[in-house]
Amino acid sequence: GENVEQHPSTLSVQEGDSAVIKCTYSDSASNYFPWYKQELGKGPQLIIDIRSNVGEKKDQRIAVTLNKTAKHFSLHITETQPEDSAVYFCAATPEGQGFSFIFGKGTRLLVKP
């Protein structure tokens, strides 16, 4: 089955700097990769996702890159702001299958003002 590893487990950056979180997966059949942001006391919220037919997707300050050959994908946050502080989870799932959302263990991002 799929296994997703996420690094780092914690990340502290200065406001305005960039933050990068990396995930690797094991199942080559996985081709949908969402990222979730979880703020304190709330459920995870989908912030961006990427499918295997593209290598990069961008939405304002957030971007995700995918390397299918190496089986890794990354979340990039530019110009970080204090409100970006949260726990971020990556996931991988085979396209077309309702289940098999395998999550990474999460990265706690702290943006210091």
Next chain:
Amino acid sequence: GAGVSQSPSNKVTEKGKDVELRCDPISGHTALYWYRQRLGQGLEFLIYFQGNSAPDKSGLPSDRFSAERTGESVSTLTIQRTQQEDSAVYLCASSTRLAGGSYEQYFGPGTRLTVT
């Protein structure tokens, strides 16, 4: 529109008691998932419902845990004879199949269960 809702938001119970947690998915979402999240930890899959198919119960940690779903609507997660290690946030998510075959999950706010 309305998102996934869960109730109660918080539940404190005594060890040995049964609890029932409720999830209302987004209308029209065929898939529903339950996860457990211990303090500071990641998401632990519990159970998955897809339409009228048999649920995938492979993540349930013991026979004290069970879940039901009526059609494509409300789901309840029941924990019998609660133990202190059951203390966690229980998250529900629903999803629907998009064009292209992928699914996007939407999470509820969770129920924080504390077993004393």
